[in-house]
Amino acid sequence: MTRPQIIQALHAFIESRPGFDPANYAGAPEAYRADSRRALCHLHDARAMLKAIHWRDSISADDILRASHHRIDFVPAGNVVRVDYTTGQYYPTEYRAAACATLAATLWHYFRETCGAKTGDDIRRMARMELGRSLAGRWFR
Numbered sequence: 001m002t003r004p005q006i007i008q009a010l011h012a013f014i015e016s017r018p019g020f021d022p023a024n025y026a027g028a029p030e031a032y033r034a035d036s037r038r039a040l041c042h043l044h045d046a047r048a049m050l051k052a053i054h055w056r057d058s059i060s061a062d063d064i065l066r067a068s069h070h071r072i073d074f075v076p077a078g079n080v081v082r083v084d085y086t087t088g089q090y091y092p093t094e095y096r097a098a099a100c101a102t103l104a105a106t107l108w109h110y111f112r113e114t115c116g117a118k119t120g121d122d123i124r125r126m127a128r129m130e131l132g133r134s135l136a137g138r139w140f141r
Contacts, residue, residue, distance in 0.1 A: 001065070006064050009082050016095075043096055046099045046103060052130060053107065064102070066109070071085055104140060
């Protein structure tokens with residue numbers, strides 16, 4: 001698997017539609033809207049972190065694979081790679097969060113190993129500067 005294949009697989013994965021079933025929210029439209037907002041927030045976070053990884057050529061395919069969330073597997077499918085995700089509770093609300101966890105772990109390792117951040121506080125500071133306070137607060141704990 002190459003780095004561009006993995007990045008493309010992650011991009012396709014996070015851009016896929018969540019597949020919310022309105023029947024699961026019968027009589028609770030506020031819960032549906034809350035879950036939709038959370039999924040959209042995760043999409044924006046994943047896009048920003050994937051962009052930060054994409055332009056850093058020193059982040060290798062192995063770095064991304066090593067940091068992948070325990071529910072995410074990268075599967076070769078011919079000339080492309082796809083993300084295989086194992087659902088925990090409810091796919092629409094968690095699949096992008098798993099992608100965000102993978103991307104955040106990749107960046108955490110990059111900030112520590114390549115940028116010389118010595119402590120978790122240094123890494124979180126770099127993440128805030130690079131990705132913004134709210135995104136860093138959600139994924140770089």
